[in-house]
Amino acid sequence: MDLEFEKTIIDIESKIAELQKLSAENKLDLSVQIRELKKRAQAYKERVYDGLTAWQRLQVARHPQRPVLQDFISMMFSGFVELHGDRGIADDRALIGGFATLGDYRVVLVGHNKGKTAEENAERNFGMAKPEGYRKALRLFKLAEKWNLPIITFIDTAGAYPGLEAEERGQAEAIAHNLTEMARIQVPIVTLVSGEGGSGGAIGIGVGDVVLMLTNAVYSVISPEGCASILWRDAEHAPEAAEALKITAKSLLEMGVIDEIVTEPAGGAHRDPTQTAEEVRKALQKHLAVLCAKSVPVLLEERFRKYSGMGRFDS
Amino acid sequence: MDLEFEKTIIDIESKIAELQKLSAENKLDLSVQIRELKKRAQAYKERVYDGLTAWQRLQVARHPQRPVLQDFISMMFSGFVELHGDRGIADDRALIGGFATLGDYRVVLVGHNKGKTAEENAERNFGMAKPEGYRKALRLFKLAEKWNLPIITFIDTAGAYPGLEAEERGQAEAIAHNLTEMARIQVPIVTLVSGEGGSGGAIGIGVGDVVLMLTNAVYSVISPEGCASILWRDAEHAPEAAEALKITAKSLLEMGVIDEIVTEPAGGAHRDPTQTAEEVRKALQKHLAVLCAKSVPVLLEERFRKYSGMGRFDS
Amino acid sequence: MPWFSRSKDKMPAEKKEDIWVRCSACNAHVYKEEWFANLSVCPKCGYHGRLTCDQRLELLLDPGSFTELNASICPNDPLNFVDGKGRYAEKISATIEETGLRESVKTGYGKINAMPVAVAVMDFRFFGGSLGSGTGEKILRAANYAYDFDLPYIIVSASGGARMQEGMYSLMQMAKTCAGIARLNEKKLPYISVLTDPTAGGVSASYAMMGDVNMSEPGALIAFAGRRVIEQTIKQKLPKNFQTAEYLLEHGFLDLIVLRHEMKDRIHQILTYYRAGRTFRN
Amino acid sequence: MPWFSRSKDKMPAEKKEDIWVRCSACNAHVYKEEWFANLSVCPKCGYHGRLTCDQRLELLLDPGSFTELNASICPNDPLNFVDGKGRYAEKISATIEETGLRESVKTGYGKINAMPVAVAVMDFRFFGGSLGSGTGEKILRAANYAYDFDLPYIIVSASGGARMQEGMYSLMQMAKTCAGIARLNEKKLPYISVLTDPTAGGVSASYAMMGDVNMSEPGALIAFAGRRVIEQTIKQKLPKNFQTAEYLLEHGFLDLIVLRHEMKDRIHQILTYYRAGRTFRN
């Protein structure tokens, strides 16, 4: 998928590729020209990506080539042991988890499991989890607590799956239960919004001691399309809704909803997954180091204060 | 349903009724004769019921007029507030529970919910619970623990329901989970086997600090029919299997599997539910008084020892 | 006993005319007086109409026992939100004006048959009972009050879900309120959740579903996702009683459905069990 | 590496002839030597044949590291049980004679890649791996050993369920063994349950299902009720993969299915996570 605002970037990139091909095939030295173009591309990417609107960032967050959890697992984590099932009804492929190792840290990793191919997305329901997914997550949180392992969660979902069976089996109960239990889980929780943070389905695994967001990730109480169709009575107004809802990492950092932005390479995570993963790794390790040094009572008290402080009102 | 060994009892009882009718209609004084017959009936009942075989007691335990949980609730308990649902998928009508008051004791009551009519039994699946029933029970046990209320459980089931959905949703997991949690629930648990104690479906709510049994209740690792068809290769041998399996209250008391027999009136609970309920009430209150006086650590330690001591082996 | 003192309270679910209330379930016309005397329950079909928070408090608490807390909290439009229909800030003022409320929940403490409790009662008239920052704040503070004074906590929900106009602050109220409930659990304090018509979205997916005991009234709509969204997603018709209290009971999410007339006594009865456990043994 | 030292160990699931083993899944004839060298996994179709407890211990533990505990425990026929085919007491003697085992489980402690663990490994040859008093006693004692010495606990189940011949004593082993697991949970000690072919009835409905991590091997039968009983009850055909490890995984009851060749290393890997948490922070 080519995003409209990326056209020039893509043009320059293909020109670079052309020159590189030319240079190789004809043994020409075009390194100066290539370097020049690359610099230009970089500058352009930076400029474009700095100025993206909320709606544009949402497109980046939804980009089909954006790294998904499985990519982060292979790029950043070692020794991943996937643990399946909610011990009640099913193993939800839309939300997965298990033991994972990040440098010196052994953790329980839980995250939405978007796919990139049609096949993967069919199997993983586009990362939209059912109650059994949230209940599996809770089981793994409790296992982490029992084994005294920090928890890392990756958020990347359009939302909790709104289907008949999901309703029947208590999507509301499953999310509510997670929110309540996560508030008091006695190990550190670091959350990264890596792509789409879609409403209740996102926060259902998102009650972190620290909540990070990638530059172009979004996090929203409702999809801009849904908001527009309710408040503007027309889904076409989604770009305005996206702006109004303040769904970008930058806005949410200012609002105090998230704690830190993890910088994506200019041009977006889909242009350089490796570099993205490297930034994520550094950020996670930094925060794990801080959180793991805290005693359990301090950790829980600070978590309670953090969420107690969410919101702005008059009185 | 008339049980074969009850024929003479029923004959005498109908003769008494006849004489009473005769006496009333004709203003005859037959009180001496009636008293004599009643005495004979009583003696006969006692003799027959003392000598029942295991197989015969099983028939009494399954008697369609035997009091079921709903009868005990209306006869013994006040202020029953039924609490529904497992908070996951369903409200199982085969296993119910809620708050209940027994004299001075406010408890959480949980039990299998057999019916007496075809309609009731269809709704309640003959007291054969599915995983959601056992999970509801666990939820109520946890509520009892949180609110510091003693637990009373009534066992009366042919077994956990052996159906496709039950297997799919983890009948094994649900029962196993209850056994594990009940071992450490921090409030007293008194269990009464009131009718049929059918295998895993029975013990799934049966890990009591004290386990009581009505005289004609049975409690078995497998139904005698099932045992006979496996070990005798013929279900017709069920009466022998019933004997061999030692399923009666008397045998189980001798074996140390149960703690006390609650005496049914001669002729069985179905002949006098009120008296039966009265005996049950006295027994439950007596044991609640003892258990509620114990500290939590003592309670748990004694429960652990009790179940640690189950079984006989050589070494 | 006509127990509603403020007859100008708006009934959201009923069409009001001068002397009549038209039941939105059976369309019967009922004398207003009779309707209110019957606690806004239709005398013809038993339909439970919606209540204002004041009516609900009057229904649940002993007369004169309610003390409101944090009454001054109100929305402050942290996002400077403007949608197709105007500014959130203006709608706040208009809604405050119209309803006499300052947020979608009233909180405080009071007594149920002489038993002290902390309460939070939502009001659907205020932005559809949506979960604003102020709503979450008040619900958390009331939880903390229950925590500090060892009181049972009762929340009566009535909400369409999150308050979009406050963006992510609204979503965060789900975690914030549940954190309050989690602390009550740690202290083994009872929490009774009453899910009234309607309780949906971010409210059903947070504190409303987490009661030690979850109760509702007949026919109440209780949902996570909206019916239309689900139909669009799965492209099939939904069961007729889908997302009603009866459906939720059948599927294991409600402990009981209680008639409005019996609600107060039933909650009291349940709390007597809690009190018994509290005093019973160590 | 032919790792089975005792070639006269009985393979319950395979028809044995002099030089061949016939795979009960694909009917292939495989040289006995090749079959055992491949850990009783069919080299043609991957079918995981059943193992004796000694073979399993050899597979899981570092060579020479196993110390057996409570080896002398054996059944004592507490019910004087006689069925259509004879006396339980006599069958006990015959089975002990035939298998060289004294109960349906071997317990003790040992090392997995140098990491100390407590273990219990069931053997289907001894009364179908059924849960006798001695079985439960040994499983509980091994749990208590893990508890006392702060060890991870690993149980490998292989059982048709309860042992009818011991009546209610057998049923009570379910509560007894789970009480042992519950105490490990309190002490936050890890318990890994390996459910091998077959794990059913009272064993699946007690300790076998309660692992912090539940794992199995491809194709293993794991069930609560028997297939025939279910078919008789619901009068309909069951799914083809019903009650296989794969079915259980899909329905959320297994954490993972592991090839036999990788089992030891996989358990070790999981335990390194436990060890990390143990030493990591307070």
Ligand SMILES: [Zn+2]
């Ligand atoms: Zn009506």
Ligand SMILES: [Zn+2]
């Ligand atoms: Zn084969």
